[in-house]
Amino acid sequence: MLRKKLVITLTTAQGSRQYTLGQLARYLIALFLLMAICSFFVSNLLLVKTSDELDSLEQGINSLSSQYEMTLGTQELQKGQLDQLSSTLQELKVERDKLQEENLRIGELNETLDASLFGLEDLLGLPPSKSMTSDRADALTVMTNQRLFFLSVLPNGEPIDGLRINDSYGMRMHPIRKKKVMHNGIDFKARTGTPVYATADGAVEFAGMHKSSGFGNLIILQHALGFKTYYAHLSGVKVKSGTFVSKGQLIGLSGNTGRSTGPHLHYEVRYLFRPIDPKPFIAWNISNFDSLFSEVKGVKWASLRKMYPLNQVLETAQQ
Known part of the structure; x- marks a missing residue:
């Protein structure tokens, strides 16, 4: 019967005391020790696995951090490009507005010039033209200069x-x-x-x-x-x-x-x-x-017309 019992002796300053455990208690202690050992090994395995997962997670976080920083840099670059594009578009808008104003001004100048040329026809005593072409304008200019020349040198x-x-x-x-x-x-x-x-x-x-x-x-x-x-x-x-x-x-x-x-x-x-x-x-x-030339009869104007064709330039432009 004694072999089936487990005697535990505890020694203190007051003396030694012995505790006798039965077979069931021994089984329970053995099971507890076994579970503790298994728990230790399982915990180590889980700790190693968790450590590996933490390393992997840390690497992922570092990678995400790098990607985030790269994304921020890309966004800053895109923002700079957008700002530059916006500035360029604003400059183009200003240039477009200037061109529109210039076109309007040129259009007004052309209308004024046409009106002046039509007025010049009236001043020269000529029948009005249906449209003012560049050839007509050139002919009017030549004719005006020609008349002004004669009006400056003849009384x-x-x-x-x-x-x-x-x-x-x-x-x-x-x-x-x-x-x-x-x-x-x-x-x-x-x-x-x-x-x-x-x-x-x-x-x-x-x-x-x-x-x-x-x-x-x-x-x-x-x-x-x-x-x-x-x-x-x-x-x-x-x-x-x-x-x-x-x-x-x-x-x-x-x-x-x-x-x-x-x-x-x-x-x-x-x-x-x-x-x-x-x-x-x-x-x-x-x-x-x-x-x-028709009223003054005492001058041979025909010879002058040979020297200076007078209105022939305009007559050619009207044909």
């Missing part, structure tokens, strides 16, 4: 401002000689000292007192193509012989010098030393340009 317009005509060109009763004689010019009634202007570009042939003719103070201007103009009975002379003058330039002051019955300006137009009626030249301007 035209009044030599004195806004004053009435006393005597015209032609036969008249001379106020001093008391008989009919040829009056070679036009007399403009004017107060002494009224400004007198050159009616075309030219050179001063004579400027001063001309006693033999009775013109008193006289200015003679030489112009292109054989024309001359005379300005007589002046109270003052503002130019010198041998100098050049331009159309509209002040050349003298009206007066009553020489054989004269009152202050006025005697104005003549001569062609190759022969007096011709100044009236068509006074009325001549850019709108009635062709009128001079």
Whole structure:
């Protein structure tokens, strides 16, 4: 019976004590020890497995962290690209708005230019065009420059401002000689000292007192193509012989010098030393340009048309 019992002896300072365990208790202790040993090994296995899983999880976390940082960098890059694209689009919008404004301005300029060219046709005394083409515009420009050239070098317009005509060109009763004689010019009634202007570009042939003719103070201007103009009975002379003058330039002051019955300006137009009626030249301007060539009969205009084709450029453009 004793072999089937387990005796446990505990020794303390007070002495030794013995405990006797039965067979069942031994089995329970053995089972407990076995379970403890198994639990130890199982726990170690689980701990190793858990450690491996934690390492794997840590690696995954590190990988995710790297991917997250990479994603953040990519987002920052994309944000920078989006900001740059937005800035570029804004600049393009500004440029587009500028282009639209420029197109509108160009359109307005073209309309204004077309209106000006149509107005130029009216100024030139031409029939209106259905449309303003570039060829038509070029022809109008050539024609305008051509007319302006002739209007600058040939006598035209009044030599004195806004004053009435006393005597015209032609036969008249001379106020001093008391008989009919040829009056070679036009007399403009004017107060002494009224400004007198050159009616075309030219050179001063004579400027001063001309006693033999009775013109008193006289200015003679030489112009292109054989024309001359005379300005007589002046109270003052503002130019010198041998100098050049331009159309509209002040050349003298009206007066009553020489054989004269009152202050006025005697104005003549001569062609190759022969007096011709100044009236068509006074009325001549850019709108009635062709009128001079039909009204003034004493000049061989046909030879001038051969030298300068005049309106042929425009006539060609109209065909």
